[in-house]
Amino acid sequence: MSQHRRGQGQGAALRFTKMHGLGNDFMVVDAISQPFRLRPEMIRKLSDRNFGIGFDQLLVVEPPGLPDVDFRYRIFNADGSEVEQCGNGARCFASFVRDQRLTNKKVIRVQTAKGVIELRLGKQGMVTVNMGVPEMNPPAIPFAADQQKTVYTVEVDGQTVELSAVSMGNPHGVLVVDNVDTAPVETLGPLLESHPRFPAKANIGFLQVIDRKRARLRVYERGAGETLACGSGACAAVVAGCLRGLLDSRVEVELRGGRLVIEWQGEGAPVMMDGPATTVFEGQMRLPGGDKPGRRPKHGKPARKRS
Numbered sequence: 676m677s678q679h680r681r682g683q684g685q686g687a688a689l690r691f692t693k694m695h696g697l698g699n700d701f702m703v704v705d706a707i708s709q710p711f712r713l714r715p716e717m718i719r720k721l722s723d724r725n726f727g728i729g730f731d732q733l734l735v736v737e738p739p740g741l742p743d744v745d746f747r748y749r750i751f752n753a754d755g756s757e758v759e760q761c762g763n764g765a766r767c768f769a770s771f772v773r774d775q776r777l778t779n780k781k782v783i784r785v786q787t788a789k790g791v792i793e794l795r796l797g798k799q800g801m802v803t804v805n806m807g808v809p810e811m812n813p814p815a816i817p818f819a820a821d822q823q824k825t826v827y828t829v830e831v832d833g834q835t836v837e838l839s840a841v842s843m844g845n846p847h848g849v850l851v852v853d854n855v856d857t858a859p860v861e862t863l864g865p866l867l868e869s870h871p872r873f874p875a876k877a878n879i880g881f882l883q884v885i886d887r888k889r890a891r892l893r894v895y896e897r898g899a900g901e902t903l904a905c906g907s908g909a910c911a912a913v914v915a916g917c918l919r920g921l922l923d924s925r926v927e928v929e930l931r932g933g934r935l936v937i938e939w940q941g942e943g944a945p946v947m948m949d950g951p952a953t954t955v956f957e958g959q960m961r962l963p964g965g966d967k968p969g970r971r972p973k974h975g976k977p978a979r980k981r982s
């Protein structure tokens with residue numbers, strides 16, 4: 676993969692940046708200054724860690740479709756499905772649009788499939804994201820239940836497990852476990868991800884409470900499998916832990932790829948997430964198999980001039 680330089684006359688080459696938030700990794704594409712469209716099967720190929728670029732999610736930066744918003748943020752899982760939210764991706768998104776000089780704002784408002792979120796660039800690569808107000812109403816998650824509860828019992832694989840159901844824009848199931856190292860993430864994760872009670876599937880978090888201010892978490896992500904970190908999963912886990920009376924309003928969550936600080940002041944309040952965003956490399960590629968970069972998005976702005 677060569678390092679990219681704009682204006683090289685590369686024709687249909689697609690420029691991208693490889694980034695990660697605590698090891699949850701992304702291919703990030705600027706679809707404002709270059710045309711971009713990929714079919715799900717091509718996203719699956721590119722996400723492959725042996726035959727492609729390798730990533731958990733593809734993040735696409737588009738022009739906004741709403742007033743008072745700076746960008747539209749689109750997210751595709753490694754399996755090619757488009758989803759509503761990605762917390763670690765949101766931090767990388769903020770860092771990307773600043774590094775690419777698509778904005779010079781410190782507070783950036785972005786439109787996701789489930790509403791507007793606010794990203795605040797901090798010092799030393801840290802980004803704070805206002806992830807919005809969590810949703811616990813079952814049909815809005817969506818989760819099949821007669822009434823809203825803090826803990827539901829779910830039958831899976833011949834056993835009964837207890838979980839909390841929370842939407843952070845995307846659906847999450849959270850199980851409290853004694854030890855994340857021995858938790859059945861590889862077995863229960865995929866079964867619960869596709870459980871009939873989560874009709875849109877779900878991300879499944881395994882939460883270990885260390886004390887009221889510290890927790891450990893592993894997440895089996897919908898459409899990506901277990902990742903080294905899941906930002907929206909950390910938010911959902913802290914909300915579930917608070918509702919269950921196990922956690923305080925400010926919690927340090929240790930994921931396999933590093934730490935996030937999550938704050939939630941309770942019902943009706945937004946969840947705040949604080950963590951790093953890291954750029955790994957920039958590249959460009961020609962798309963194999965007939966996928967072309969596509970047409971400029973309908974509301975696309977002309978390409979920026981670089982000095």
Ligand SMILES: N[C@@H](CCC[C@H](N)C(=O)O)C(=O)O
Nearest residue numbers: 761762763845897905906907
């Ligand atoms: N890694 C993400 C979540 C990405 C989307 C998720 N797999 C879904 O399908 O909802 C995060 O950091 O939040």
